[in-house]
Amino acid sequence: MMQSFETRIVGFIVVGFFIVFSVFWSFPEESGAAVKCPETKPHRPSNFDSHKATLSKILHSKEFRNASVMKLQAAIRTRTEVYDDDPISVEEDLTYWSKFEKFEQLLKSTFPLFYSKTTLHKVNYHGLVYIWEGSDLYLKPLVLMAHQDTVPVSNITLSQWEHDPFSGDYDGENVYGRGIADCKDQLIGLLEAAEELINNGFSPRRTIIYSFGFDEEVGGPRNKNAEWLEAKYGKDSMYAILDEGGVNLDTIQGVKMSVPGTAEKGYMDLKIILETPGGHSSIPPKHTSIGMIGEMIVELERTEFPTYFTEKNPAFWEYVCVAEHSPDMDSSVKKSILSAGHNQKANEVARKYIDVDLGKGFVVKSTRALDIITGGVKANALPEYVELTVNVRIAMEETVDTVTRRVLATIEPVIDRYHLGLALDLDGRQEIKPRKPAGNCLVKVVQAVPPAPLTPTRGNHWNIFAGTIHHVYEDLVAPDSTGLIVAPGIGSGNTDTKYYWNLTEHIYRYRPGLLPGVYSKEHGINEYIPMDSHLHLIAFYYEYILSVDETDD
Known part of the structure; x- marks a missing residue:
């Protein structure tokens, strides 16, 4: 009897062990620890004290502020709009592109000190590459970027502008005008920072x-600057690259954040082209090509791309930082975000929260926008040709091919319903379904760029970059303030950095200032920036250049 009891006890233990082991083995992702927000500390150059007075002048001098306003105004008044149908070859219309010659002459007359210390190389006529030679040629160069061009202003909207879009009006607080936020303030600020460094005796190492x-x-098809730099210096030849982008000084769920872009989503324009026999409108079929493509539109807008929350996307760390520091976020959501890296259920909660509750789905999935549709030529003639243009921004976890295949799968039921042929043009034409008398559909990828490589956010490069943001905004702009979180983020738009991937893995998309671009109405009516924001930008680049100059590769 006693032996039987002991046997049963041993049996229970063995069974219990196997149950625990089975659970553990079945759900290995549940065993990981919660992730932590990467911490960065303020960084300032070792010779900060000798530059402190200049930085104070940049941020607080009324005389400097007013002079800076005038430089911005001159840049806005020199119009540099570009259009989608501009001639691809500059030689095709040299007169049209001469507006950029005028802009470069403005820079030359406005920044004589900068021109005296740099060598200008004009690439493809109007790409400007200035080289400020350092004393140590074994150190990799630092690349600072901006673009000269702006989007146009529609004449239809002129009456809605409170300030003439090309006047550069200044009301004592804000500067207004097309391109001021995207990104003439950045270009002018870079040169202002350089001239202040020169004035203070700086000579780069x-x-x-x-x-x-x-x-x-x-889209930058005429931009050959990166090719020129790669031919001159070689691959992986640059210390780091800074361009526009990112979000600076935004409050997310009660957390004061600076979120520079350390990657960009991919980009794709595709056309869905439908050709049908046509005919007289008095004897129409049940569905014209416009009706058929209308059904495709419904399916494309109804079908959502899948969401992802992984470390392939730098926004993963952005929301980890928000969850760790937010006073407003629900505790259960916090726990899910911090556990999302190893717990599938928590990952689902995190994705839903970002996509649905915050309405920031573009951060965690590919997106599609149906932007242009054309078709038909006459009221009494059936349309023989209809074309739909779709713009896609590709998530870090996807590729040009996976997104294209998903678009095909979405419209395929409509193709089958109306007995149409289907072909794909992606690096060559491929027949998916044979041509049919009822009509034929072509999905054509016009241009595509895959998601950008991830910029490392560990090590000296990141520590200096993120640390400079901390120091400028916690010690210079708002002395003795704390609580700013600098976290990597994802760029949903696309910048010229897509041409520079071969030159360095350290690419930062970041525009210092008080407002994210969307709040500055960039590309929109009444585009503006706070003048304080521009002064912060100058101070950031001034100090960042000093810090990078004293570090070794």
Whole structure:
């Protein structure tokens, strides 16, 4: 009897062990520890004290402020709009592109000290590459970027502008005008910072390169600056690259954040082209090509792309930092975000929270926007040709191919319903379904760029960059303030940095200032920046250049 009891006890223990082991083995992702927000500390150059007076002048001098306003105004008044249908070849219309010659002449007359210390190379006529030679040619150069061009202003909207879009009006607080937020303030601020460094006796140890494209707002097909730099210096030849982008000084769920872009989503324009026999409108079929493509539109807008919350996307760390520091976020959501890296259920909660509750789904998934549709030529003639243009921004976890295949799968039921042929043009034409008398559909990828490589956010490069943000905003702009979190983020738009991937893995998309671009109405009516924001930008670049110059590779 006693032996039987002991046997049963041993049996229970063995069974219990196997149950625990089975649970553990079945759910290995549950065993990980919660992730932590990466911490960065303020960083300032060792010779800060000798530059402190200049930084104070930049941020607080009325005389400097007013002079800076005038430089911004001159840049806005020199119009540099570009359009989607501009000639691809500059030689095709040299007169049209001569507006950028006028802009470069403005820079030359406004910044004589900068021109005296740098060598200008014009790439493809109007790409500007200034080289400020350093004393130590073994150090990799630092590249600072902006673009000269702006989006246009529609004449239809002129009456809605409170300030003429090309006047550069200044009301004592804000400067207004097309391109001031995207991104003439950055370009002018870079040169202002350089001239203040020169005035203070600075001579670089590390070469500094200023690279300004002239067609970023239309995708940059004429931008050859990166190719020129790679031919001159070679691959992986740059210390770091800074361009526009990112979000600075935003409050997210009660957390004061600076979120520079350390990657960008991919970009794709595709066309869905439908051709049908046509005919007289008095004897129409049940569905014209416009009706058929209308059904495709419904399916494309109804079908959501899948969401992701992984370390492949730098926004993962942004929301980890928010969860760790937020006084407002629900505790259960916090726990889910911090456990999302190893717990699938928590990951689902985190994705839903970002996508649905915060309405920031574009951060965690690919997006599609149906932007242009054309078709038909006459009221009494059936449309023979209809074309839909779709713009896609590709999530870090996806590729051009996976997104294209998802679009095909979405419209395929409509193709089958109306007995249409289907072909794909992605690096060559591929027939998916044979051509049919009823009509044929072509999905054509016009241009595509995959998601950008991730910028490392560990090590000296990141520590100096993020630390400078901390120091400028916690010690210079708002002395003795604390609580700013600098976290990596994802760029949902695309910048000229897509051409620079071969030159360094350290690419930062960041525009210092008080407002994220969307709040400054960039590309919109009444575009503006607070003048204080521009002065912060100058101070940041001034101090960052000093810190990078004293570090070794």
